[in-house]
Amino acid sequence: MHGPQPSRRVLSIQSHVVYGYVGNKASTFPLQLLGFDVDPINTVQFSNHTGYPAFTGQRIDGDQLESLFDGLEKNGMLNDYSNVITGYIGRKNTLEVTQRFIEKLKRKHPSVQYVLDPVMGDEGRLYVSEELIPIYKQMCRLADIVTPNSFEAEILSDVKVDCTTSAIEACRKINDMGARIVIITSAQLGDQDNPSETLHLVAYLRLEDQARAKAFLISFPKLQGYFTGTGDMFASLLLAHIHMAQSRHQGSLQTARWLEEACELAVATMNQVLMETSKLSAEASTGSSGEPVDGPGTTLLIRRRELRLIQSKKHIEAPHVLFKARDLEL
Template identity: 40%
Template sequence: MAARPEKSVLSIQSTVVFGYVGNKSATFPLQVLGFDVSTINSVQFSNHTGYKCFKGQVLNSDDLACLYDGLKENSIGSFSHILTGYIGSKSFLEKVAEIVVDLKKNNPSLLYVCDPVMGDNGKMYVPDELLPVYINTILPIADIVTPNQFEIENLTGVKINSEEDAIKAMQILHDKGPRTVVISSSEFSHDTSIICLASSVTNGHKEVYKVQFQKLPAIFVGTGDLFAACLLAWLEKESGLKLALEKTISTLQSVIKRTLDKAQALAGEGNTPTPAQMELQLVQSKADIENPPLTHSASAL
């Protein structure tokens, strides 16, 4: 068996020319944290879809197969991790599953980190036909999954109104295959806080953690992609889920607070920042990405 490649990620998700979502949001932090990153872009847009318009291209499953074949034929398709995010079509997602299986066949120690990007705030923004593919095909081959509350509710059929509901939903995903399940954001508390919950099973031993933090008065784009990338990195670099989760959340909070401060300064007092002003301040947060100030702690449940 070939040795596990050292810190090399194949990241398959969206990208934009301007701004930070998808691969643009994930690549820089992974590189700063010592990972080689190879990217395949499921879509390439001028900017994220929250602007007044966007233009660009969408890859289909044949395009994905062609790119992967090129890697294989040159014997450059060996990775320690595969990371997936936004995928907009059923056939593309099915081809991703084939690629993950093929990569794991050649390297059984490869870790698949899946951010099942399907929707948020009660709304799906991918076709409904992707949901059964995630449930029946992707979850059984994923090692780590990072859904938000809306996504895990759809993946499990469990409505989350409490920590107990969340733990039940995470166990359903464990039973499908992934050994680590992280709900990147959930809002079921009676105040304005957001709760992140994480569960991991190793050799029959289960650990569950919670991190709670205040919701900021703004909408951020690309944070889920940043979350999955940082979690991948810190789970690899640290020995335990607790510290990896704390470093990931602390990184996210540093980035979004810097982003909001900059956006409000640019917009001026009393004005709502534009989408361009609200783009994540990733490069400006390089020091915090490398060495996150531990501003948030995880409590065991």
């Protein structure tokens, strides 16, 4: 007879949209398919993501967020969480309340694994106020796992990420802030093959004895087109697969193979979801003659590039690993 299964419950503090898949909408379904209960707190409630020509909705403020945390605590619900993830927050006072909450939660429940997805910007452009940057740097000391894109890694580390060496240095600096695992989710590295056509995940891990570190890289093709919600989904896939890999490899965490497995599975799902999205959006965007039925940047085209999560159910539940981890020298 099997004993009780360890808890798999995630408190997910991210944005929300009515239409489409970003933030909690991009994270909840994959986590649930992988066996996690998910309790979302929506930091914004928008009609759609901000890449559309128009959007409406509201942002939660610090007092409102604190009230939600207070309700969870009074009912003893904070005892149930195995994981917490934070994504887009956007407001300074809301981020400060979140930071205080994570500090309190980690103090009372040190086993809770905190994934910090520092959603600040992409491709050289900030889409939050600069006053949030020092708070995110402070939050790195609370995080077990930090999942920036390359631009966010540059902001946190003050290192320009343009080659493998600089990517490792950025990870090391973020690790020195306190995070045990740092994963740059997508970087273009000039010293790797086909730099314009390939993206790379770069992971850095402080091993159990704290005296040694390990780094590895996973390369995967850069797909044409602009997709939203990819970082939110990817961070949640990493949370799930790292949690499950740690459970499978309990007792052998002195190597990084469990983390490599988790990242390979997350990359596999992400690539397959984007392939599915690209295929279906291409089919929907051409008429019977094969000619485009709408121009680039139109609302219709943006809608057709929303992540095809439901259609990708099998890729989330059983990803096919094509891209393997390669060790990096430290």
